[in-house]
Every structure is written in C-alpha cells, then in structure tokens.
Amino acid sequence: MTTQNTTTDNKSIVQQALTALVATGDVDALAPLxxxxFVHHRPDSTTSTKTQWLDDVQTALVPLADMQVEIQHLLADGDHVVMHSRRWLPGGEPAIAVVDIWRLDGGLIAEGWEIIEPLAQVGANMVWWEPADH
Structure with a gap:
C-alpha cells in the first residue's frame, strides 16, 4: 500500500467514525474503529482510555443529541488525520469550533487530541497575549 492510499484510507476511517457517531448517536458505532x-488527550494534559472516553462521549451525546456537525477541513498526512469542524445546537447557538487530531495504526484510531472553542469567545481568545486591563 502506498503512502497516498494509507492517507486516503485514514481520512475515510475518521470520516466514517464521525458519520457513524452522528448518524446513530451511539458510541457502539464508533467503538470498533x-x-x-486508544488514548484520548485533552488540552489540560489529562488523558482517558478507550472505555473512559467512550463513556464521556455517550454522556455528552444525551444533551447534544440534535447537534449539527459541519466538517470544514479534513486533512491527512500519513498516520495522522486532522478534522476542523463547526458544531451547533438547533437554533444556531451555542456554536463551537473543534479541531480533532487523530493518529491511526493498523486501520484503527489509536490516539486522539481535541481542542474546542466556543465561537462566542473567539474575539477574546484572539488577544490572549495582551496584558489584562486593571
């Protein structure tokens, strides 16, 4: 298998995982992928196992059952796939931007990293380096 085929296959696996999760609302569709x-990494440096992460995702799906997901970018390089998406609840708010980074191994997702930013806070987050007004 060529690197190009691996990259394409990895993108397909990640897209299949998200599509299965959103379509069914059940982590049972995601678990086999x-x-x-599997290890999931959070921005605060905590990690969770496959079972812990799937439990967290299932818990989050209850209040987010009607969440809409729009994939903005799906990029792959070798065993890594990056997905940038916009997600929102009915009515359009609250909306979030999400960047997921996935590492695949042997046709399965081995690691995931996730960054979530509420779109209402984008302006404040664009100037995080400026000193706070006192």
Whole structure:
C-alpha cells in the first residue's frame, strides 16, 4: 500500500467514525474503529482510555443529541488525520469550533487530541497575549 492510499484510507476511517457517531448517536458505532489501547488527550494534559472516553462521549451525546456537525477541513498526512469542524445546537447557538487530531495504526484510531472553542469567545481568545486591563 502506498503512502497516498494509507492517507486516503485514514481520512475515510475518521470520516466514517464521525458519520457513524452522528448518524446513530451511539458510541457502539464508533467503538470498533478505535484500538483497544486508544488514548484520548485533552488540552489540560489529562488523558482517558478507550472505555473512559467512550463513556464521556455517550454522556455528552444525551444533551447534544440534535447537534449539527459541519466538517470544514479534513486533512491527512500519513498516520495522522486532522478534522476542523463547526458544531451547533438547533437554533444556531451555542456554536463551537473543534479541531480533532487523530493518529491511526493498523486501520484503527489509536490516539486522539481535541481542542474546542466556543465561537462566542473567539474575539477574546484572539488577544490572549495582551496584558489584562486593571
């Protein structure tokens, strides 16, 4: 298999995982696409196992059952796939931008990183380096 085929296959696996999750609202559709030793990394440096992460996703799906997901970018390079999406609840708010980074191994998702930004806070987050007014 060529690198181009691997990259394309990895993009397809990630897109299949998200589509299955959104379509069914059930992590049972997502679980077979994750390695048993899957690790999910949060921006605060905490991690969770496959079971812990799937439990967290299932819990989040209850209040977010009607969430809409629009994929903005799906990029792949070798065993890494990056997905940038916009997600919102009915009525358009609250809306978030999400960047997921996935590492695949042997046709399964082995690791995931996630950054979520509420779109209402984008302006404030664009100037995080400026000193706070006192």
């Amino acid at each position: 994750l390695r048993d030793d």
